[in-house]
Amino acid sequence: MKPIVVLDFETSGMSPDFNDRAIEIGAVKIVDGAIVDEFQSLMNPGVYINGFIQDLTGISNDMLKDAPHNSQVMTQFYEFIQDSHIVAHNLSFDKKFLDAELGLVDLEFTGSAGCSLLLARRILPDSPNHKLGTLVNYCRVPKSGQFHRALDDAKMTGFIWLAMIDKIESSIGKTVSFEMIQKICKTPKKKIPELLASI
């Protein structure tokens, strides 16, 4: 089974379509249900980081001043995710930035991707909501460090992912493939019990 890289970006805003850029990447690599490696780097895209983002992340313009440029970091990160599946909390957000930043260095990730937010809405329907911070408490996984820092968020997302996989596998009594997880994420909530019973 391929490794799973759980990743998280901190960015200058909500969309690369409006010239927002990644300012930090954090990721953990999961093999056989355990975190075996990690990747973290600030990166300096050469754009000014506004006060809201500085307050949210604790990442200041001064901290980015001497950070390596995005092109250098993303080239290294591309090697880190080779031959892996990727997972993120609200994948559609992080995948946009991954594609945009890799595209700027003429690279492309063509592997499979999964979303812990979509899985949580299906597997943990009784959670008060499906924000990362809420799921950390709901799943009783370790709170590692500071929210809105990339590596800490990636670690916590990784723990939540593993907790959800464990819950699925405990309920059906067998292991599930990454492809099956993707299928669960695409299945309407109402049909999840029926799907799990059929595995």
Add this chain to the structure above:
DNA sequence: TGCCAGGCCCTCTTTAGGGCCTT
């Protein structure tokens, strides 16, 4: 220059609207 998102999912739906998530 400055503008500022968008996919998912529910429902009093599908000829739509609005909340949830991510920074």
